[in-house]
Amino acid sequence: MINKLEMKISAMLENEGVVRNAVAAFVSSYNPTLEEIIDIKTILSEAVSNAIIHGYEYDKNKDVLIKATIEDNKLELIVQDYGKGIEDIEEALKNNFSTQKDQEKTGIGFTIMKSLSDHFEIQSSVNVGTKLKITKILQMDEVRAN
Amino acid sequence: MAKKITYKIVDGFLVIKIDGDLDNMATFQYKTKLCEIIKLNQFKQVIIDLSNVTFIDSSGIGLLLGRYNQVKQYGGHLILCGINKQIKKTIQITGIASIIDIYEDGFEQLKKSEVVL
Ligand SMILES: Nc1ncnc2c1ncn2[C@@H]1O[C@H](COP(=O)(O)OP(=O)(O)OP(=O)(O)O)[C@@H](O)[C@H]1O
Ligand SMILES: [Mg+2]
Numbered sequence: 536m537i538n539k540l541e542m543k544i545s546a547m548l549e550n551e552g553v554v555r556n557a558v559a560a561f562v563s564s565y566n567p568t569l570e571e572i573i574d575i576k577t578i579l580s581e582a583v584s585n586a587i588i589h590g591y592e593y594d595k596n597k598d599v600l601i602k603a604t605i606e607d608n609k610l611e612l613i614v615q616d617y618g619k620g621i622e623d624i625e626e627a628l629k630n631n632f633s634t635q636k637d638q639e640k641t642g643i644g645f646t647i648m649k650s651l652s653d654h655f656e657i658q659s660s661v662n663v664g665t666k667l668k669i670t671k672i673l674q675m676d677e678v679r680a681n
Numbered sequence: 682m683a684k685k686i687t688y689k690i691v692d693g694f695l696v697i698k699i700d701g702d703l704d705n706m707a708t709f710q711y712k713t714k715l716c717e718i719i720k721l722n723q724f725k726q727v728i729i730d731l732s733n734v735t736f737i738d739s740s741g742i743g744l745l746l747g748r749y750n751q752v753k754q755y756g757g758h759l760i761l762c763g764i765n766k767q768i769k770k771t772i773q774i775t776g777i778a779s780i781i782d783i784y785e786d787g788f789e790q791l792k793k794s795e796v797v798l
Contacts (some may be wrong), residue, residue: 548705570770573736577771580738584705637748640710643775644739650774 539604546591546599546616548584555579558603558612565605567673574651575610575671581644582614582667589634590618590665608673617664624659686711689720695724696788700733703741715748725757732763732787749781755758763787790794 540561544550555576564577583599591597602613621627628649633642649655654670684701697718697724729745731737731786744758752759762784764772769785772778784791 548709551705552702569766571687573767573770576736577738580704580736584740588705639743641739641743641746641775643742647739647771647774651770 537604537606539602541603542601543598544583544601545595546587546593546597548587548593548596549585550599551580551583554583554601558601561603561672562605562610565608565673566675571666571671571673575612576671578612578648578651578671579614581648582612582669585644586614586616586618586665590616591621592619594618605673608675610671610673612669612671613666614669615664615666620661620663620665621657621659622661624657684710686714686718687787690722691788692794694726694728694731695719695722695725696728696730698730698733698788702736703731703734703744704736704738705740708740708744712744712747716751719748719751723755723757727752727757727759728788729759729761730763730788731761731768732765734763734765734768737768737771740774742771742777745781746777758782760784762791 538560538601542554542557544554558579559572559576562572583601586599587593595617597618600615604611626632628645630646632679636642648669652669652670656668657665659665684707686697686699688697690696696746697715699711720738729748760782764783764785772783786794
């Protein structure tokens with residue numbers, strides 16, 4: 536069975552915590568491990584904050600879309616913005632690459648998202664927006680499988 | 682856990698304790714205050730205790746690295762302690778342990794075990 540949760544949030548950092556805790560609650564009925572919950576929250580925090588900070592440059596009138604879908608033990612997360620887009624995706628994905636180093640940004644957001652997920656996909660075009668599709672396979676214990 | 686930062690001075694160490702989620706929102710709220718506490722005191726030894734931090738992301742890592750550089754600039758030394766299981770993995774992925782000295786135990790524990798800091 537497929538189970539899904541969709542959210543549309545105003546591009547405010549205040550909403551980032553709301554998203555990660557809502558998705559964590561949504562996933563919690565699937566008996567994830569604590570580590571999996573932390574991984575999912577961290578991935579979402581990175582993706583949503585990038586959309587707000589880089590995609591929309593803190594424009595509160597803009598919306599970020601978040602979709603979480605679970606089928607069996609596969610969780611798929613989609614985080615999408617209709618903002619600025621990324622000029623050079625390959626460069627952006629590099630560890631320590633940030634267009635905001637002066638703001639104490641270290642450019643490790645994508646590195647974190649990639650290492651915590653099982654599959655990571657990015658689509659982005661300048662002035663169109665950015666869409667991330669991230670898959671996380673949840674460990675299923677015996678109890679869950681029944 | 683409520684978000685807050687507190688600090689105290691113990692045996693010549695400036696010990697800063699952060700509580701709650703260290704996300705973009707918290708980083709935004711804490712940065713000025715943290716900078717000021719450090720600038721005002723200019724202690725040679727600064728410890729940031731993360732025992733009560735319940736979540737960390739790249740913004741939190743950026744904040745810690747920023748303070749490390751701030752302390753280094755006036756010739757001080759900053760260490761992180763209290764790396765609990767909620768933040769350990771992210772700390773590891775980012776590799777900041779190769780730059781900043783990190784201890785798993787919180788400050789109280791470290792003091793008891795008489796680790797030479
Ligand atoms: N949704 C987005 N829209 C536009 N540009 C983006 C988006 N997400 C990321 N980027 C670009 O990719 C770069 C790298 O992103 P990454 O998350 O790795 O680092 P950062 O956000 O700059 O710093 P950190 O995440 O470490 O705080 C950003 O600096 C930004 O230029
Ligand atoms: Mg980022």
